[in-house]
């Protein structure tokens with residue numbers, strides 16, 4: 460990237476402007492194959508300067524200091540090597556909240572917001588019913604990763620003044636991911652309603668739940684190599700769903716009769732091509748149970764709602 464013309468004033472180092480750095484950065488990313496080159500450059504320049512993207516866009520003529528320009532160029536090179544913008548910035552927006560992210564946990568995806576919406580509706584519906592003696596709803600988020608689902612749900616319930624009525628059990632097989640989830644729970648001030656457990660799916664003595672939520676890995680093993688380059692920076696453990704993609708989900712399904720209360724429901728995120736497969740799996744593994752497929756905004760199968768019929 461060439462520095463902007465200083466107009467021959469001759470005062471120290473040449474000054475670079477926002478607009479020039481953006482053009483050069485976007486061009487570098489376009490060459491490297493990024494399909495979102497301009498947006499990536501805007502986010503990375505905002506990150507280097509310490510302001511939001513809209514401020515960057517509003518002031519193309521603004522001068523950028525040498526240190527910020529150096530950080531920006533280094534970040535552009537990381538992005539050009541394929542690293543996701545979210546890991547470079549250390550933050551990803553999910554359900555209107557900022558989540559800390561790094562390579563210890565999957566970057567939360569927008570499609571998972573559907574599961575949170577459905578969970579929120581299910582919690583509020585149940586809170587409108589008689590809760591009996593227990594007085595609170597028990598909810599599990601299995602394979603929590605960054606904590607996106609549990610934390611987003613908890614923050615929403617707090618806004619609805621319903622957080623005190625739930626207990627969330629948050630699990631992951633990865634201790635690293637759980638650390639990220641804890642940081643996010645503390646950062647959003649909802650950790651006091653959560654307990655964290657490192658476990659294969661759920662701890663054996665976890666008890667029963669009103670709601671089991673999970674976005675477990677569901678990519679077929681033989682499709683892993685064809686995933687976008689950015690996903691190679693994410694934990695394989697968070698993506699690889701085994702031979703048919705449903706290995707982890709299938710193991711959780713087998714445990715549902717023991718972990719769901721009588722009218723409990725599991726909401727499980729699935730791949731857009733796995734609607735029929737999950738229905739078949741429930742038919743085989745849990746005869747007499749129901750499995751309804753909820754769609755996302757694009758009309759694609761996204762969440763399986765499973766319960767005793």
Ligand SMILES: C[S@@+](CC[C@H](N)C(=O)[O-])C[C@H]1O[C@@H](n2cnc3c(N)ncnc32)[C@H](O)[C@@H]1O
Pocket residue numbers: 564565566567568571601602603604605606607608630631632633636658659660661673674675676677696697698707
């Ligand atoms: C697709 S990521 C989802 C992360 C997060 N729930 C989200 O929606 O962004 C799947 C998560 O499941 C975890 N995981 C994989 N196998 C597991 C297992 N056997 N038991 C518990 N968690 C598991 C991974 O470590 C990863 O954090």
